[in-house]
Amino acid sequence: MTEHVVRGSDIYTDEFAADPYPTFARLRADQPVCPVSSPRFDQYLITTFDDARAALTDPRLSKDLYGPGQHYLRLFGPNSEGLNKNMLNSDPPEHTRLRRIISQAFAPRRIEALRPRVAQIVDGLLDKIxxxxxxxxxxxFAIPLPMMVICELLGxxxxxxxxxxxxxQVIRTSGSSRRPPEEERAAVQEAQLKLHDYLVDLMQAKRAHPADDIIGALIDSCDRDGALSEAELVTTTFLLLFAGHQTTADFLGNATLALLTHPEQFELLRTTPQLLPSAIEELLRFDGPxxxxxxxxxxxxxxxxGVCIPRGSVVGVVINSANHDPAHFADPDQLDLRRVRGPHLGxxxxxxxxxxxxxxxxxxxxxxxALLRRLPxxxxxxxxxxxxxLPAASPFRGLLELPVTFAASAAS
Incomplete structure (x- = not known):
């Protein structure tokens, strides 16, 4: 297959931010393994479902950005290690060790016990709206809900x-302001440093006043068992904090917008609420965060x-393209809340x-x-x-704002 390097500026446009799926369709058809050159970093994009699933389990494609190659320096700059050297950016056996420690906090039974509290937070936010x-x-709504939940869970x-x-939010919305790029980078670095220092101080406070929360459990793993280093304690907490609210917030925004722009599907879900669990999977497939x-x-x-990805190259597995691959999903660009649940990669x-x-x-x-029930x-x-x-080149797909109207009511 002929390899043609695509400029990031040709892909990451305002039109792409609004609707990236026509671009993904062209890449899947014309260049399913696509080298992209951009100011942030060059990478190879993998866009079909079968290739994406294979790449996500390919041991030749390493997640360890902080190993001998020190790839984080060219990708995210010298200030990233204090927050990002964590489970997400590691391979087995390090990943296995860290995941085993963290997984206990996210056991389904423990999460299910949070259901009443999550419902309380949702109602509290909607009471104001x-x-x-x-x-x-x-x-x-969409941003404070998961932030409040993960903060309580962490402690x-x-x-x-x-x-x-x-x-x-400074980190999440990087690139969305009209400030010069150097000012934007400086703002992100400042936010990273402040958050890192805050977490270091929080660990000290938690040691002085232990509590039954996830941070307390992680501190115990660090101090008593030696299973976590001090640096890992901070980076793991950051990962849980950021990952625990960022993608959920963006999903809530994307899902709501998808329903509002597909009124027949919105009405179907409103009148058939038992579809909600499977609808969430379809909404995630349709426009994931x-x-x-x-x-x-x-x-x-x-x-x-047939494309050789050279050693040392960055590889981006395009989840949202894979989830629109017609080889795996019938009419993939249609939102169908009755779709038989398929093996999406969301x-x-x-x-x-x-x-x-x-x-x-x-x-x-x-x-x-709650949105369907309380905002007629x-x-x-x-x-x-x-x-x-969010900017077209953002690693996240989400909304900066979602203005809505509805029938106001004093009743809940």
Whole structure:
């Protein structure tokens, strides 16, 4: 297959941010393994379902960005290690060790016990929205819901939630402001450093006043068992904090927008609420919050679709393209809440399959169910073209704002 390097500026446009799926379709058809050159970093994109699933379990594609090659330096800069040298960016046996420690905190039984508290948080947020008749759902609902849940689960004091949220949002929305790039990078680095220092101080406070929460359990693994180093204690907490709210917030926004722009599917779900569990899987397949899996590094020359990916190359597995592959999904660009549940890759695949899947599904079910029930007549508050999104080149697919209107009511 002829290899043609695609410029990132030709892909990551405003049109792509609004709807990346026509671009993904062209890549799958014309260049399913596509080298892309961009200012951030060059990478090979893998876009078909079969190749994506294979790549996600390919031991030649390493997640260890902090090994001998020190790939994190060229990808994310020198300040990233203090927060990002964690389970996500590691291979077995390190990944296996870290995942085993963390998985106990996300056991389905423990997560299910949170259901009443999640419902309480959802109702509390909606109690403020319901009387208004309009809302900006990202900042009034979709973002605070998973942030409040993960902060409580971790044991981050309520008084600190607002500033922790501010720091994480600076990182999430990088590239969306009109500031010069150097100012944007400086803001992100400052937020990373402040969040790192906060977590270091929080560990000291938690040691002085132990509590029955995830951070307390991680500290115990560090201090008593020696299973975690001090640095791993901080980076693991950051991973759980960021991953525990970022993708869920973006999913809630994407899912709500998808329903609002597909009124027949919206009405189907409103009148058939028992479809909600399977609908969430379809909404995740249709427009997931993590379009490209976190970077992998080729540890040797690797061939996919006749294209040689040279040793040391960055590989991006395009989850959202794989989930629209017509070889695996009939009419993949159609939102079909009655679709027979298929093997989508929205939660990943293999050893890096999402650890927080039970929590994400529960928050999505409770959150979307409450929106359908408590906001009658829900509709977009601006034309679709005016909905503000994360930048096209962002590693996340999500909305900056989601203005809506509905029938105001004093009742719950």
């Amino acid at each position: 319901v009387p208004q008749g309009r809302a900006e759902l990202m900042h009034e 981050i004091p309520e008084a600190d939630h607002a500033r922790v949220l501010d720091w994480t 993590l379009p490209v899996a976190s970077p992998r590094i080729a540890t040797e020359d690797v061939e996919y679709q 939660f990943g695949y293999g050893v890096h399959y999402c650890l927080g899947v039970s929590l994400a599904r529960m928050e999505a079910q409770i959150g979307l169910s 007549g829900l509709r977009l508050g601006v034309p679709l073209a005016e909905v503000r999104r």
